[in-house]
Amino acid sequence: MLIAPRMSGSILKSLARLARTRAGASALQLALRAELKINALRALPADAFGAIALHNRALQARAPRKTDDQKLGVPKAGWSKSSAEFFAAYEARRSSPEKILARVIERAKELERMTPSMRVLLDVAEDDARNDAEAAGDRFRVGAPKGPLDGVVIAIKEQTRVRGLPAKGGTSYMDGAPQKEDATIVRRLREAGAVIVGTTPMTEFGMTPLGFNVHRTMPRNPHDTGRVAGGSSTGSGVAVATGLVPIAIGADGGGSIRIPSSLNGVFGIKPTWGRVSRAGDLFGGSVAHLGPLASSTADLARTLEIIGAPDPRDPETTGAPPIKAGSLVSALGRGVRGLVIGVEESEWADASPEVQRAGRAALAALEKEGVKIKTVASPLFRHAPAIGYLAISIETRAELKSDWDEHADDMSPDLQISMAVVSEFGAVEFAETLRLRAALRSEAARLLGEVDLLALPTTVSTAPAVTDAQFASGFLDAQALAGLCRFNFLGNLTGLPASSCPIGLHEGLPIGFQLVGDAWDEATVLQATAHLERIGVASVARPKINVDVWTSVSP
Numbered sequence: 001m002l003i004a005p006r007m008s009g010s011i012l013k014s015l016a017r018l019a020r021t022r023a024g025a026s027a028l029q030l031a032l033r034a035e036l037k038i039n040a041l042r043a044l045p046a047d048a049f050g051a052i053a054l055h056n057r058a059l060q061a062r063a064p065r066k067t068d069d070q071k072l073g074v075p076k077a078g079w080s081k082s083s084a085e086f087f088a089a090y091e092a093r094r095s096s097p098e099k100i101l102a103r104v105i106e107r108a109k110e111l112e113r114m115t116p117s118m119r120v121l122l123d124v125a126e127d128d129a130r131n132d133a134e135a136a137g138d139r140f141r142v143g144a145p146k147g148p149l150d151g152v153v154i155a156i157k158e159q160t161r162v163r164g165l166p167a168k169g170g171t172s173y174m175d176g177a178p179q180k181e182d183a184t185i186v187r188r189l190r191e192a193g194a195v196i197v198g199t200t201p202m203t204e205f206g207m208t209p210l211g212f213n214v215h216r217t218m219p220r221n222p223h224d225t226g227r228v229a230g231g232s233s234t235g236s237g238v239a240v241a242t243g244l245v246p247i248a249i250g251a252d253g254g255g256s257i258r259i260p261s262s263l264n265g266v267f268g269i270k271p272t273w274g275r276v277s278r279a280g281d282l283f284g285g286s287v288a289h290l291g292p293l294a295s296s297t298a299d300l301a302r303t304l305e306i307i308g309a310p311d312p313r314d315p316e317t318t319g320a321p322p323i324k325a326g327s328l329v330s331a332l333g334r335g336v337r338g339l340v341i342g343v344e345e346s347e348w349a350d351a352s353p354e355v356q357r358a359g360r361a362a363l364a365a366l367e368k369e370g371v372k373i374k375t376v377a378s379p380l381f382r383h384a385p386a387i388g389y390l391a392i393s394i395e396t397r398a399e400l401k402s403d404w405d406e407h408a409d410d411m412s413p414d415l416q417i418s419m420a421v422v423s424e425f426g427a428v429e430f431a432e433t434l435r436l437r438a439a440l441r442s443e444a445a446r447l448l449g450e451v452d453l454l455a456l457p458t459t460v461s462t463a464p465a466v467t468d469a470q471f472a473s474g475f476l477d478a479q480a481l482a483g484l485c486r487f488n489f490l491g492n493l494t495g496l497p498a499s500s501c502p503i504g505l506h507e508g509l510p511i512g513f514q515l516v517g518d519a520w521d522e523a524t525v526l527q528a529t530a531h532l533e534r535i536g537v538a539s540v541a542r543p544k545i546n547v548d549v550w551t552s553v554s555p
Contacts, residue, residue, distance in 0.1 A: 081246060223541075275494025
């Protein structure tokens with residue numbers, strides 16, 4: 001049934017009712033196993049399984065290899081303004097944080113009023129944001145800004161607590177009371193002078209990468225509103241892509257930062273597991289990371305330098321090596337001479353022709369700049385999606401036990417189907433999944449002992465099409481879901497840092513290119529991503545729907 005064309009509307013609702021019967025859930029699980037290649041895990045040989053990991057720390061392959069520092073500086077950003085341009089405008093008194101904040105709020109309302117709506121701000125923290133903008137403006141007026149993000153307007157994915165705003169995780173029923181305090185990541189940004197404008201809408205519980213949510217007015221893809229914007233950090237991706245903000249915070253459990261980065265044509269990074277505190281975030285589990293989406297590599301680096309530090313409120317950050325102030329931004333100027341990038345050919349073979357062409361061109365450009373491209377092999381990599389589906393879905397189902405018991409009727413039909421089907425998986429299969437995950441971690445560490453980075457597509461193809469009716473009712477499309485997640489679970493299951501950068505357009509739609517690095521080595525990931533930006537291979541293209549917070553909205 002799941003192999004059939006996309007299902008939505010009344011058919012989807014009927015399928016949800018069927019899924020909530022024991023017989024229906026069992027039957028649907030059989031179809032899902034085949035469609036998402038979960039059955040293939042059963043056929044793996046005994047030596048493909050590792051020992052269950054006793055911790056969730058990413059395995060570091062080796063100390064970062066020293067390469068030539070060409071001291072090339074920070075690459076120039078694309079059409080939309082970076083935080084550095086806002087900072088320079090504030091310093092030169094050509095604008096002020098107060099004026100920019102007012103225009104961001106105004107432009108966000110204009111986006112929301114479009115047909116179809118391009119709503120990217122779910123809740124706006126007007127009073128706190130204005131107070132923070134005024135304080136930042138005062139600092140610039142006396143020549144004492146706090147740092148590179150002072151006065152820069154930033155949006156936060158709704159699952160991460162922002163003082164004074166609800167945190168409902170994409171649901172219709174969770175408590176909408178104003179939060180009493182910021183999550184650690186938000187507090188650190190605010191302490192650095194950033195102006196937190198509000199929260200961005202996400203998919204329900206982050207359980208689909210397709211970017212729709214029947215409980216929210218969700219934005220479409222700004223390059224083509226007949227396409228999805230990806231998820232689950234949907235609003236954050238579109239907020240950056242349209243130029244509303246230079247930086248937004250997302251969360252990534254199976255590509256939820258990198259997928260909207262890819263489909264909307266912006267930069268994004270999932271940091272190393274334990275690099276960024278999740279204290280104050282709604283969701284737990286062993287695969288979800290917090291991180292930034294941005295209009296430039298430099299803004300990813302500037303943001304990570306502020307948010308990437310141990311936090312007593314999150315034990316998973318214990319032991320994370322500190323990021324020296326300015327070190328990630330400095331790494332952007334190293335160039336790529338001497339780097340070794342690994343390419344697993346069978347992974348690339350699963351991408352669409354247009355994604356393969358763009359990715360090969362990016363690799364060829366890096367090779368001309370002094371990178372060595374090395375072919376690597378890992379038969380286990382192709383099973384990362386199936387391992388990831390089981391890991392994240394079973395963990396989420398367990399975490400949401402009371403929600404499922406008490407609020408199943410309040411969930412969207414597609415989520416009801418997912419939750420019911422996942423309930424049919426057993427404990428032994430989950431334990432076997434953990435063993436495969438451990439083997440995958442070891443395999444990735446082995447390869448990163450030989451190369452500095454692994455290159456992958458971000459998604460199999462560009463943004464999938466969607467109709468108004470499908471967007472309104474929600475839909476079930478296992479093939480589209482698999483195409484978006486195909487290359488992303490490797491980073492989540494291993495905890496390794498992974499970026500996505502935009503490397504061109506196909507029929508007007510962005511294509512993403514992914515780099516995966518060794519544990520704690522975000523610097524090398526950003527170094528190579530920045531060089532692609534420097535030589536013009538990676539850049540943020542102006543979408544059809546874009547805003548200018550200095551003047552007006554278009555179209």
